[in-house]
Amino acid sequence: MRRLAILIGAAGTFGLMLLDALVRDEPAPQDDDLIYERMADDPFAPHTYVFAFRVAVPWLVHVLPFSHDLSFSVLAWAMSGAAGAVLFVLLERLGIPRAVSIPLALVLALSPPMLVASLRQGRNPDPMTILVMVTGALFIVERKPVPLAITMLIGAANRESALFLGPLAYAVWAERLFDREVLLRAAAVTVPALVAFLTLRFTLPTVGREQVPGYGSLLGGRIDVVQEAFETPGTLVRRLATVYGPLWLVAPLGFLRFEFARRGLVLVGLCLVAFTFALDWGRIIAVAAPVVYASASWVLWKYPRTRMPVFALCAVLVFGYAAYMQAEGVQNLIDAGPPPYPVR
Numbered sequence: 001m002r003r004l005a006i007l008i009g010a011a012g013t014f015g016l017m018l019l020d021a022l023v024r025d026e027p028a029p030q031d032d033d034l035i036y037e038r039m040a041d042d043p044f045a046p047h048t049y050v051f052a053f054r055v056a057v058p059w060l061v062h063v064l065p066f067s068h069d070l071s072f073s074v075l076a077w078a079m080s081g082a083a084g085a086v087l088f089v090l091l092e093r094l095g096i097p098r099a100v101s102i103p104l105a106l107v108l109a110l111s112p113p114m115l116v117a118s119l120r121q122g123r124n125p126d127p128m129t130i131l132v133m134v135t136g137a138l139f140i141v142e143r144k145p146v147p148l149a150i151t152m153l154i155g156a157a158n159r160e161s162a163l164f165l166g167p168l169a170y171a172v173w174a175e176r177l178f179d180r181e182v183l184l185r186a187a188a189v190t191v192p193a194l195v196a197f198l199t200l201r202f203t204l205p206t207v208g209r210e211q212v213p214g215y216g217s218l219l220g221g222r223i224d225v226v227q228e229a230f231e232t233p234g235t236l237v238r239r240l241a242t243v244y245g246p247l248w249l250v251a252p253l254g255f256l257r258f259e260f261a262r263r264g265l266v267l268v269g270l271c272l273v274a275f276t277f278a279l280d281w282g283r284i285i286a287v288a289a290p291v292v293y294a295s296a297s298w299v300l301w302k303y304p305r306t307r308m309p310v311f312a313l314c315a316v317l318v319f320g321y322a323a324y325m326q327a328e329g330v331q332n333l334i335d336a337g338p339p340p341y342p343v344r
Contacts, residue, residue: 001092005085008102012109013081019110019318020077020118023326026333033123034343040068046205048344049212053200054125056158069121076114076122083131084109087293090138094260096297100307104297107314108134112242112321113286119330129159130289136165137290140172141260145189152193160197161287164270166190168291171266211341214277222276229279239282245317246310247296254295261298264291 029037035051039058046052061071084105091101108114108130117124132155139148148169155162170186173179209215214225229236241248254261267288274284300307321329 001089004098004102005089008088008105009081009085009109011081012084012106013077015106015110016080016114016118017077019115019322020073023115023119023322024330025118026120026330029121029123030334031336031339031343033120036072036123036125037068038344040072044204046207046344048341049206049209049215052204052206053197054157054159055200055204056154057122057125057128059157072122073118074122076117076124076127079127079131080109080114080118083114083127083134083289086131086134086138087290090134090141090290091294091297093138093141094294094297096294096301100297100300103311103314104293104300107311107318108289108293110318111245112317113283115318115322115325116329119325120333125159126283126286129155129161130286132158132162133165133287134290136162137168137264137294140165140169143173145169145185149189149192152189153196156193156197157200161270161274161284163190163193163197164267164287166193167270168264168267171263172260207344208341213279213340225276225279229275229281236281239280240285242317242321243282243286244292244296246313247292250299250306250310251292251295254298258295258298261291261295264288264294267291 026033032051035048036054036058038045039047039052039055040061043055043059043062057072057075060075061068064071066074087108088101088105091104092098113126113130117126132151136148136151136155139145139151148165152162152165155165166186166189169189170179170182173182173186175182213228214221244251251261255265256262268285268291271285271288274287275281278284296310300310
């Protein structure tokens with residue numbers, strides 16, 4: 001299985017590189033991408049609030065002996081392929097047949113969130129975020145608290161959503177609604193990541209907190225974010241739809257009948273709460289990838305007639321999204337107006 005997982009990871013990585021080569025890239029970092037570029041240039045300078053705490057990838061780029069363009073891109077490609085490989089192992093552990101798990105692993109590696117990160121030259125935490133969430137879910141299923149704690153600790157330096165793995169661990173491990181022993185175990189694996197996250201929050205200098213949507217006030221900020229998100233409902237629906245494509249159509253049945261997916265709804269719920277903290281809901285719901293893919297995989301396993309149309313639609317999504325980015329998507333990134341917060 002290990003050899004097959006490596007082959008899947010390599011195939012996902014090279015497939016993403018090929019798509020990237022066929023689609024125009026963002027020519028120069030701007031807006032959020034420029035923030036990560038500046039973090040890689042000078043890790044300890046004051047950077048824009050929230051972004052400043054997502055240090056893992058830019059700090060790694062800072063110490064690598066290659067150009068930033070190459071380092072960011074290679075890391076994004078490798079992490080996307082690795083996420084697919086780990087998803088394959090996760091689905092194997094859940095008993096999903098390879099006729100389902102292998103195609104879905106490749107779909108994840110080539111999915112729109114991974115492609116758009118690649119087209120932005122990798123200046124984006126999403127590939128590492130999804131890799132962390134899938135790896136954490138694997139260790140939860142395997143009941144390995146120490147590797148899970150290490151994964152969360154590393155993930156907390158990339159994006160705060162790594163902390164969601166703690167509640168997911170409790171939901172999967174608990175034998176009753178309130179399970180004191182499991183609660184203590186889940187808390188123990190979460191504490192190192194939480195301490196790392198709070199340390200970054202309280203020690204790194206930042207700028208522009210008040211200008212970042214959602215951080216002006218505790219309650220009012222939540223309302224402001226939701227209201228602003230619904231000002232462009234078409235864009236909102238498109239971004240949510242492209243994250244999982246046809247898997248949205250089959251995953252709900254798995255949530256009803258597949259135990260891991262049903263318990264994993266806690267992760268989906270946390271993503272819904274996170275919708276009130278940021279505007280790009282597509283990137284947020286991608287955090288639930290291990291649960292959504294697992295739920296869809298169960299349906300494809302139990303109902304074989306769904307496989308061909310779902311896999312065909314997944315292929316349409318991957319290549320259709322690449323065509324869209326080539327035609328106008330990348331240009332839209334270039335033409336987007338400046339953000340309301342300082343780009344530092």
